[in-house]
Amino acid sequence: MAPAAPTNAPARIVQVGASGFGRVHRERIAAAQQRGEAELVAVVDPFVGALDGPDAGVPLLGTLPEALQTSGRVDVVSIAAPIAEHAELATLALQAGADVLLEKPPVAVWADFERLLELQRSTGRLVQVGFQSLATDGADLLGSDALGLGTLQQVGAVGLWLRTLGYWSRSPWAGRRTLDGRPVVDGVVTNPLAHAVATALAVVGCRRAEDVAEVEVELFRANAIDADDTSVVRVRTAAGDVVTCALTLCSPVQQDPWVEVVGEHGRARYLYTEDRIEVTTADGTRTAAVTRTDPLANLLAARRGEAELMVPLVSTGAFMRVMDAVGRTTPAPIPASGVRWVGEGADRHPEVEQVDHWAQEAVRQGRTFTELGVPWARAGATTA
Incomplete structure (x- = not known):
């Protein structure tokens, strides 16, 4: 497992899901990059042939394990994927030592919620859920x-x-x-x-x-x-x-x-x-x-010790x-x-x-x- 980044360093982010609401996640990561708070190091999506916009030069990979293995240190995994995949993707991210931004609903079934919550507690990582209204x-x-x-x-x-x-x-x-x-x-x-x-x-x-x-x-x-x-x-x-x-x-x-x-x-x-x-x-x-707060911005602030997670x-x-x-x-x-x-x-x-x-x-x-x-x-x- 790669060592955790210093809290004042730009967070190295892997985005899972490039289209749909994943595009909104990419836009928020781009804004965080403009503020000097983040760096997008890989995008995971097996169904997208190429990235556009400011992400065009970012590696596009087929699976999260591949991204975790080839991207060096990964501080945050941002997940906008089908509901059935949330539990597995978040588990992989936490086990790799990353904090997680997980789109709602967090998982599909109660047993997965209990397992993921226990893993989050045992790893000491942060998991922010994308209930924007919260x-x-x-x-x-x-x-x-x-x-x-x-x-x-x-x-x-x-x-x-x-x-x-x-x-x-x-x-x-x-x-x-x-x-x-x-x-x-x-x-x-x-x-x-x-x-x-x-x-x-x-x-x-x-x-x-x-x-x-x-x-x-x-x-x-x-x-x-x-x-x-x-x-x-x-x-x-x-x-x-x-x-x-x-x-x-x-x-x-x-x-x-x-x-x-x-x-x-x-x-x-x-x-x-x-x-x-x-x-x-x-x-x-x-x-x-x-007053609305960007869930990613809040997660990054929490990583720096400047805020509590909102969700x-x-x-x-x-x-x-x-x-x-x-x-x-x-x-x-x-x-x-x-x-x-x-x-x-x-x-x-x-x-x-x-x-x-x-x-x-x-x-x-x-x-x-x-x-x-x-x-x-x-x-x-x-x-x-």
């Missing part, structure tokens, strides 16, 4: 009553997104629960709208696994996929709070997702993708700005309890009578009947779709 002060502003809402009475999240058939055909693992015998657990709760769940939980201080008392999930699918595309998650925390999240990828119109917070003195809507909170009290409605692996334990419940539950198909199909070809997409209304009602009342008596919902899709 790398902000938004959840703390809402949870600490900095916005004047008083004691929180209700917290939840609403996600109303639209995804076409092209979305589900973009990769072999999209919409799969398993692929080639390996867990994937790719659905609305665990991937595209995972931030909504994790952020709502964080508002009430529910971040670690031990902060969760009970998880209920109700999973449905309008698409011909293995995973869920329209679901409700209800979490009871160890502190006695209840957090309800209603999420769909079958909305008639794409909307920015939000975390809904009701307090004794008013309510707030946290539009976490826009980094703003709309606060309504007796004094009127105002907007509060949210350490252990702090994603509560979300992994949700992911575990989703992975153990088979989504129920929504009857054809409850779905309207719109568009042609790869742009064709389902619209679930009144899903926007029912999702907001689920969060407002803290109830699941079946408890609300939604016509297209079927009982038997829940688990504790």
Whole structure:
């Protein structure tokens, strides 16, 4: 194992995943290089023929072991790869003595989370998880009553997104629960709208696994996929709070997702993708700005001893309890009578009947779709 770099030296980084969200990682590494904080020494991606932009001269390799063996000292491995590969890639990086930036969700199954957390602790390395909405002060502003809402009475999240058939055909693992015998657990709760769940939980201080008392999930699918595309998650925390999240990828119109917070003195809507909170009290409605921190920049600062990790692996334990419940539950198909199909070809997409209304009602009342008596919902899709 190569010796650790001095904390004031530019961190030598290997990026796993060149396209998709991997491109965002590469852009952030390039910005860190401009600040003199990092050096990209290799990119790993077996499906990309060549790199473009400022990375054009960086070695492009097929596997992480190859990159670790040929790149000299590696300080950080940044991972933006298919979910099923997260556990193995992060394990290899930690065993090589590197710190890790790991895209969300951290891993696919609970057992892998426990193993990875134990390895991280035993190696003493840092693992930052790419929940970008948690790398902000938004959840703390809402949870600490900095916005004047008083004691929180209700917290939840609403996600109303639209995804076409092209979305589900973009990769072999999209919409799969398993692929080639390996867990994937790719659905609305665990991937595209995972931030909504994790952020709502964080508002009430529910971040670690031990902060969760009970998880209920109700999973449905309008698409011909293995995973869920329209679901409700209800979490009871160890502190006695209840957090309800209603999420769909079958909305008639794409909307920015939000975390809904009701307090004794008013309510707030946290539009976490826009980094703003709309606060309504007796004094009127105002907007509060949210400060976002680049997860890579924060990891590099933590390596230098200048900051604490904003999203350490252990702090994603509560979300992994949700992911575990989703992975153990088979989504129920929504009857054809409850779905309207719109568009042609790869742009064709389902619209679930009144899903926007029912999702907001689920969060407002803290109830699941079946408890609300939604016509297209079927009982038997829940688990504790």
